[in-house]
Amino acid sequence: MSETLLDIKNLHVWFKVYGGVLKVLNGVNFNVKIGEKVGLVGEAGCGKTTTMKALLRVLPNLALIPEGDIFVRGKNILKLNSRELADLRGRGLSMIFQDPTSALNPVFTIGQQLDDIIKYSAGSSGQKVANKKNIALSALHEARLPDPERMLDSYPIQLSGGMRQRVCIAFAIATARDLLIADEPTTNLDVTIQDQVLRLIKDLVEKKGASLILITHSLGLARETTERVYVMYAGNMIEMAATSLLFKKPFHPYTQGLLASVPRLSGGGFAEGIPGRIPNYRNPPPGCRFAPRCPYAFAPCTKAMPPLIDVDDGHQVACYLYQNGQEDRRNA
Numbered sequence: 001m002s003e004t005l006l007d008i009k010n011l012h013v014w015f016k017v018y019g020g021v022l023k024v025l026n027g028v029n030f031n032v033k034i035g036e037k038v039g040l041v042g043e044a045g046c047g048k049t050t051t052m053k054a055l056l057r058v059l060p061n062l063a064l065i066p067e068g069d070i071f072v073r074g075k076n077i078l079k080l081n082s083r084e085l086a087d088l089r090g091r092g093l094s095m096i097f098q099d100p101t102s103a104l105n106p107v108f109t110i111g112q113q114l115d116d117i118i119k120y121s122a123g124s125s126g127q128k129v130a131n132k133k134n135i136a137l138s139a140l141h142e143a144r145l146p147d148p149e150r151m152l153d154s155y156p157i158q159l160s161g162g163m164r165q166r167v168c169i170a171f172a173i174a175t176a177r178d179l180l181i182a183d184e185p186t187t188n189l190d191v192t193i194q195d196q197v198l199r200l201i202k203d204l205v206e207k208k209g210a211s212l213i214l215i216t217h218s219l220g221l222a223r224e225t226t227e228r229v230y231v232m233y234a235g236n237m238i239e240m241a242a243t244s245l246l247f248k249k250p251f252h253p254y255t256q257g258l259l260a261s262v263p264r265l266s267g268g269g270f271a272e273g274i275p276g277r278i279p280n281y282r283n284p285p286p287g288c289r290f291a292p293r294c295p296y297a298f299a300p301c302t303k304a305m306p307p308l309i310d311v312d313d314g315h316q317v318a319c320y321l322y323q324n325g326q327e328d329r330r331n332a
């Protein structure tokens with residue numbers, strides 16, 4: 001077994017909002033090994049981006065973390081001071097966000113923005129980055145942008161959507177050494193470009209020996225790109241397995257629903273096949289948060305959230321159908 005890079009344990013994140021609290025993350029457990037490519041799938045609103053923002057320590061001020069730990073290379077990052085945090089970021093935890101237009105500042109050239117990112121990623125170590133321009137050029141080159149020299153002087157608005165997404169990838173790879181988080185990186189791109197961008201991310205991560213977290217609502221993309229997949233539902237990881245296993249033999253009724261509603265090998269939304277919607281986080285169901293939508297729910301499901309346990313050689317599921325010696329009631 002290779003070394004663990006990231007270990008999120010029992011993470012709870014709440015948002016203070018007008019008139020109450022949204023209890024979004026409900027005890028998330030999630031880990032990534034060094035060099036591993038991990039997928040994170042689940043419907044919109046289930047807490048994928050929130051989990052990653054907690055890891056990068058970029059949650060908004062109205063968020064609180066009442067419980068949980070996040071270890072990066074054994075260090076609890078929720079306990080780091082700002083200097084230690086800058087050092088950690090300097091080691092290269094970077095994120096490609098869902099919407100490339102929001103990640104790029106329209107009033108600065110690509111070159112100016114890359115310059116900042118490279119400076120910032122040197123952390124508080126104070127070391128001068130001598131060859132910033134070369135690092136910038138090679139990042140643009142690696143992201144397969146045409147004419148990197150000219151790209152440095154371009155403004156985001158001068159580029160197409162696909163190019164802007166590549167620029168975001170260049171931003172991320174200019175610094176990523178340990179972990180690249182790609183949060184629905186291809187959502188706004190058309191299908192042919194989606195494939196290219198994803199292949200590019202995969203190649204670059206492999207070349208650098210970095211780890212990848214690919215967040216996607218396309219099960220097809222997760223299948224092509226990752227080695228292991230987590231399925232998230234309403235603030236919990238409800239299933240985890242090697243990618244091939246998960247697709248061959250999904251255990252959780254939610255995962256089964258997702259797979260059933262996906263046209264084979266293609267992308268697209270998957271929620272249509274499961275009636276109902278994610279619960280209100282202000283007043284979520286007390287037990288398994290999927291119980292109100294689950295065709296197999298029975299008494300224990302409404303009492304407490306089932307823990308994520310090993311049911312089959314590294315295949316983990318959080319579901320009472322598979323715990324405490326329960327029979328598989330799906331076939332009952």
Ligand SMILES: Nc1ncnc2c1ncn2[C@@H]1O[C@H](COP(=O)(O)OP(=O)(O)O)[C@@H](O)[C@H]1O
Pocket residue numbers: 015017022024042043044045046047048049050051060062281
């Ligand atoms: N800044 C915020 N303020 C209040 N609630 C938020 C905020 N960000 C996220 N949330 C809540 O957390 C839920 C999960 O959001 P998010 O992590 O973005 O989901 P996903 O990335 O899986 O689509 C949202 O449905 C919303 O209720």
Ligand SMILES: [Mg+2]
Pocket residue numbers: 048049050098183
């Ligand atoms: Mg998101």
